[in-house]
Amino acid sequence: MEKWRKVKLTDIIEFNPKEKILKGAIAKKVAMDKIQPFTRDIDQYELDEFKGGAKFKNGDTLVARITPCLENGKTAKVNFLAKDEVGFGSTEFIIVRAREGISDENFVYYLMCSPQIRKIAIKSMVGSSGRQRVQLDMLKNAVISCPSLTEQKKIGKIFKALDDKIYYNKKINHHLEQIAMLLFDKFFPNVTMGKNTVGEYIIPKRGKGLLSKDAVAGEFPIIAGGLQPAAYHNSANTKAPVITISASGANAGFVNLWTIPVWSSDSSFIDESITNNVYFWYIMLKKRQKEIYDAQTGSAQPHIYPKHITAMLTTELQTKEVEKFNEKIGPLFEDVGNRQKEITKLQMLRDTLLPRLMSSATIISSSSTK
Known part of the structure; x- marks a missing residue:
């Protein structure tokens, strides 16, 4: 197996990438309650007028940033849009996208589902009781050991087949x-x-x-x-x-x-x-x-x-x-x-394998952007 290298999550992941939907346009919307816990696929969405919210495209991962949705496993991968179509959803989503030529979208999704990354995201949460949110800078700057793109694709393929x-x-x-x-x-x-x-x-x-x-x-x-x-x-x-x-x-x-x-x-x-x-x-x-x-x-x-x-x-x-x-x-x-x-x-097989195959991607350190 190739040696894994230490990187910040932001080195391999684009957080909240910029996309455009015209105000007032009708687009596909995903509400937080449509995301099922520990389920990859989104099987419900609605057509709604865009007034604001997180924007995403196929291949992106939606991660709940608010309690208790994050703790409950509300992380999903977008696959219901047409090519180049942009959808939108709750402002309480963090949108995660693989960096082209650097990371694999399936690997990124399962990385965000892994206990290692979930742990630091949950630990970073601040705010009043019941309304705590992930500190995005802490998540972006988490340092992990990451495999090559080739190995990422192999790992992503294993879990994709199960899902x-x-x-x-x-x-x-x-x-x-x-x-x-x-x-x-x-x-x-x-x-x-x-x-x-x-x-x-x-x-x-x-x-x-x-x-x-x-x-x-x-x-x-x-x-x-x-x-x-x-x-x-x-x-x-x-x-x-x-x-x-x-x-x-x-x-x-x-x-x-x-x-x-x-x-x-x-x-x-x-x-x-x-x-x-x-x-x-x-x-x-x-x-x-x-x-x-x-x-x-x-x-x-x-x-x-x-x-x-x-x-x-x-x-x-x-x-x-x-x-x-x-x-x-x-x-x-x-x-x-x-x-x-x-x-x-x-x-059960997926959830047993996930922490094992991602075990090398343990968090080394994290810090807030200054």
């Missing part, structure tokens, strides 16, 4: 779920038009509170108010498959399906202790996601409780028809579950 596989597995799972929803529309075209209520058929159970700090490290996701697991625990309080419905926060009412047991914390759940037709009810609720969001109560802290789910109107459901549909889509969701397990394994 590509994760991306395609997620895409297939999404398409399979869309197929299930189309089948649902065929079997139950007027499911929202009746005078019956969901509560006549099922009543979700409330989860049992478990703070992340009280979790005992394990394999079972803790499902609270966010879109992603709050942490992992050594036991579960549900059986798979299980539907979870986030109970509070900005994402109160978010419906998700898990093909592994989970610990339902700040959420409600529906598993086989409530119904044998979990897949049917997942599709029913997921198709009505907006309706559930709209039922949120509370201004400062939105909530969705089982009573909001049970109050939803539905048509009179025939048990045999529900069972027939659930049986029909069961193999489809079992396939989704198997693919999700592969995604989890790939993520």
Whole structure:
């Protein structure tokens, strides 16, 4: 292996490169809440009028500079723009770009995701509690050991292959779920038009509170108010498959399906202790996601409780028809579950390899620009 040389991050990375979007122009915008923790790809953006914000192009890396977004792993790589197209996003993003002929864009992305760089970025944060931000000069002047461009490309290629596989597995799972929803529309075209209520058929159970700090490290996701697991625990309080419905926060009412047991914390759940037709009810609720969001109560802290789910109107459901549909889509969701397990394994492999392959890129020192 070639000898790695000591460089400042700013020697190999262009921070917040200058790009131009005319004021008032309509462009693709990425809000902070569209970035998923520890996920390379950005799968949601909106067209909006440009009034200001961080600007970026394909190949750039977006790094959250504010707490708790940085600590939560909100770092992503832009790949949804056309050639030479410029997008924009929150001013709370640091835009990171590889220097042409010096660094590789994939290596740069994974470098910014590495524990070594995340540690110094987090350590540099200053400001009032809850609104701390990265000191950009400290990050720019962090000194690391860096491989040659050839070796950077080799390292970047390894991790890109893993994330590509994760991306395609997620895409297939999404398409399979869309197929299930189309089948649902065929079997139950007027499911929202009746005078019956969901509560006549099922009543979700409330989860049992478990703070992340009280979790005992394990394999079972803790499902609270966010879109992603709050942490992992050594036991579960549900059986798979299980539907979870986030109970509070900005994402109160978010419906998700898990093909592994989970610990339902700040959420409600529906598993086989409530119904044998979990897949049917997942599709029913997921198709009505907006309706559930709209039922949120509370201004400062939105909530969705089982009573909001049970109050939803539905048509009179025939048990045999529900069972027939659930049986029909069961193999489809079992396939989704198997693919999700592969995604989890790939993520674990990536996250295990990352600090090892980047281990030579340890921070030697850092200082503020004078």
